[in-house]
Amino acid sequence: MPERLQQAAEVAIGAIIVFLAVRLLLKWRRGDYHVHEHAHGEQEAHRHLHSHADAPGHSHSHAGEARLRTPLSAYAVGIVHGIGGSGGLTLLLLSTIPDPSEAVAALLIFAGGTAVSMALLSTAFGFALASGPIERNFDRIAPVLGVLAAAFGVWYAAGALGVMTYPF
Numbered sequence: 001m002p003e004r005l006q007q008a009a010e011v012a013i014g015a016i017i018v019f020l021a022v023r024l025l026l027k028w029r030r031g032d033y034h035v036h037e038h039a040h041g042e043q044e045a046h047r048h049l050h051s052h053a054d055a056p057g058h059s060h061s062h063a064g065e066a067r068l069r070t071p072l073s074a075y076a077v078g079i080v081h082g083i084g085g086s087g088g089l090t091l092l093l094l095s096t097i098p099d100p101s102e103a104v105a106a107l108l109i110f111a112g113g114t115a116v117s118m119a120l121l122s123t124a125f126g127f128a129l130a131s132g133p134i135e136r137n138f139d140r141i142a143p144v145l146g147v148l149a150a151a152f153g154v155w156y157a158a159g160a161l162g163v164m165t166y167p168f
Contacts, residue, residue, distance in 0.1 A: 007160055014157025021149035028142040 090110060097103040128134060134141060158164040 010160030011157045014153045014155075014160060017153030017156060018150050019153075021146045021153060024142060024149065025146035028139065028146065 090107065093106060093110060094103045097106055129138070155164060159166045
């Protein structure tokens with residue numbers, strides 16, 4: 001992959017991280033994170049994060065709400081992440097394998113392992129955020145996560161541009 005494309009992908013990853021962090025902070029500021037026990041009609045009572053920012057009467061209807069995360073947006077973030085994060089490593093791996101069929105097999109194993117490991121880590125992180133004490137206190141944790149994520153995104157993009165050095 002050309003160095004300029006690799007650098008652009010790394011900067012895009014940093015920008016996406018900053019965008020998501022700012023979005024988290026804006027949603028937190030609007031009061032979009034609220035947790036308490038409630039039920040939807042005949043369902044059993046449960047707890048989850050939701051917003052009362054636009055529903056002062058504590059309405060808990062979730063039908064027809066607009067989804068901010070779509071499969072296409074997740075796919076786009078994944079493509080940028082893949083190009084920036086593992087594209088160089090994949091090319092390095094493939095350049096060391098002279099037999100094309102072995103290179104294809106290695107690429108499939110590498111891609112499959114990457115997908116499984118990222119899915120497992122994302123699931124574990126999502127579960128940790130969506131359950132227990134973190135869920136109950138997410139409205140207090142959100143600004144800390146947002147600020148740390150924004151700082152990390154800026155650092156990551158600056159490192160890709162050569163403005164800062166990565167310590168690893």
